[in-house]
Amino acid sequence: MTMMGKNKVATVFGGTGFIGRHVVRELAARGIIVKVATRVPESAYFLRPCGSVGQVVPFACDYKDDESIAAAVAGSDYVVNCIGILYEKGKRRKFEKIHVDLPARIAAACKASGAERFVHLSAMACERGTSKYAKSKIEGEKALFEMFEGASILRPSVVFGEDDDFFNMFAKLSRISPVLPLIGGGHTKFQPVFVGDVADAVIACLERSTVGSGNPLGKTYELGGPDVVTFREVYETLFEYTQRPRALVSLPFWVAKLEARLLQLMPKPLLTADQVESLKTDNVMSAGELGLSDLGITPQSMQLILPHYLPAYRAGGRFGDKKLA
Numbered sequence: 001m002t003m004m005g006k007n008k009v010a011t012v013f014g015g016t017g018f019i020g021r022h023v024v025r026e027l028a029a030r031g032i033i034v035k036v037a038t039r040v041p042e043s044a045y046f047l048r049p050c051g052s053v054g055q056v057v058p059f060a061c062d063y064k065d066d067e068s069i070a071a072a073v074a075g076s077d078y079v080v081n082c083i084g085i086l087y088e089k090g091k092r093r094k095f096e097k098i099h100v101d102l103p104a105r106i107a108a109a110c111k112a113s114g115a116e117r118f119v120h121l122s123a124m125a126c127e128r129g130t131s132k133y134a135k136s137k138i139e140g141e142k143a144l145f146e147m148f149e150g151a152s153i154l155r156p157s158v159v160f161g162e163d164d165d166f167f168n169m170f171a172k173l174s175r176i177s178p179v180l181p182l183i184g185g186g187h188t189k190f191q192p193v194f195v196g197d198v199a200d201a202v203i204a205c206l207e208r209s210t211v212g213s214g215n216p217l218g219k220t221y222e223l224g225g226p227d228v229v230t231f232r233e234v235y236e237t238l239f240e241y242t243q244r245p246r247a248l249v250s251l252p253f254w255v256a257k258l259e260a261r262l263l264q265l266m267p268k269p270l271l272t273a274d275q276v277e278s279l280k281t282d283n284v285m286s287a288g289e290l291g292l293s294d295l296g297i298t299p300q301s302m303q304l305i306l307p308h309y310l311p312a313y314r315a316g317g318r319f320g321d322k323k324l325a
C-alpha cells in the first residue's frame with residue numbers, strides 16, 4: 001500500500017459542497033496541499049483552517065473553460081470531483097453539462113497533466129434509474145472512463161451528516177408542516193451512508209496500491225451504510241430524534257409529480273418531477289458490487305450519528321424537553 005503523504009497536491013472540484021468539504025478536511029489532515037477548485041473562491045475560505053497556513057488553497061475555476069480546468073488540475077497528484085446538482089434550472093444548470101461533459105473534461109485534464117489518481121462521485125443505482133439525474137450520472141461515468149480509464153468511481157446512496165440536505169431538509173419541513181408526503185407510498189428503499197465514510201472511501205481510493213487485489217483503479221464502488229430503510233422508515237427515524245411526529249400522507253407517484261411540477265418553479269425547488277421519478281428505483285447496493293468493505297471501511301450507523309444533530313429540531317431546541325429548575 002502506498003502512503004499518502006506530505007509533498008503531495010490534490011485538487012478537489014466541488015470541495016465547498018457537503019461531501020467535498022469532508023474530503024478536503026481528510027486530505028488536509030494527511031498533510032496534503034489541497035486546491036479547492038470552485039466558481040467562487042470566497043466560498044472556500046472557511047476551509048482554510050483545516051490545514052496549516054497556505055495548505056488549503058481556494059482556486060477560482062470557470063467550469064466552462066478547459067484552460068481553467070487544466071490550471072486547477074496542473075501539478076496535482078490527486079484529483080477528486082465532487083461537483084453535482086439535484087435539479088436542472090435554466091440553460092446553464094443542466095445535468096448533461098454538469099454530470100456528463102464536466103467530469104469528462106476534468107478526466108481529460110487529469111490525463112493530460114499526468115495526475116496519478118482521479119476519483120469521481122456518482123450516485124447509487126444510477127445504472128437502474130429512470131430519472132434524468134440517474135441517466136446523466138451513468139453517462140458521466142462512461143464519458144470519464146473514456147478519458148481516464150484508471151479513474152475510481154464512488155456511488156453513494158443518500159448521504160447523511162450534520163450538514164446534510166436530507167434529514168435536515170425533512171426536519172425543517174416537519175417544523176412548519178403538520179403533514180409530510182409519503183411519495184409512492186413510502187416504499188422506496190435507501191441505504192443511508194455517513195459522509196465521513198464517503199470521505200474515507202475517497203481517501204482509500206487515492207492511497208491504495210496500484211497493484212494487487214486492492215487496486216481501485218478503473219473500479220466502481222457502491223457506498224451504502226449498514227441499514228436499509230424505506231422512505232417511511234426514514235421519517236420514523238427522523239421523528240424518533242426530533243420528537244415531532246407528523247401525519248404521513250401517501251401520494252401516488254403521478255400526484256407527487258403534478259405537485260412537483262409546481263414546486264420546481266421555485267428558485268430552489270423543494271421537489272422536482274425528476275426527483276419523484278428517481279424515487280421509483282430503490283437506492284440500495286446491488287448484489288455483487290464492490291462496496292465500503294472492499295475499501296477497508298466499516299460504515300457508521302444512523303443511530304450513532306443522528307443523535308448529534310437532529311435533537312436540535314425538537315420543540316424548544318436540543319434541551320427543550322428538560323424542565324428548568
Ligand SMILES: NC(=O)c1ccc[n+]([C@@H]2O[C@H](COP(=O)([O-])OP(=O)(O)OC[C@H]3O[C@@H](n4cnc5c(N)ncnc54)[C@H](OP(=O)(O)O)[C@@H]3O)[C@@H](O)[C@H]2O)c1
Binds near residue numbers: 017155
Ligand atoms: N449528498 C448526497 O446525498 C449524495 C448522494 C449520492 C450522490 N451524491 C453525489 O456526490 C457529489 C457531491 O454531492 P454534494 O451533496 O456534496 O453536492 P453539493 O454540496 O450540492 O454541491 C457540490 C458542489 O457542486 C458545485 N455546484 C453546485 N451547483 C453547480 C452548478 N450549477 N454548476 C456547477 N457547479 C455546481 C458547487 O461547487 P462550487 O460552488 O464551489 O463551484 C458545490 O459545492 C455530487 O456529484 C452528487 O451527485 C451526493
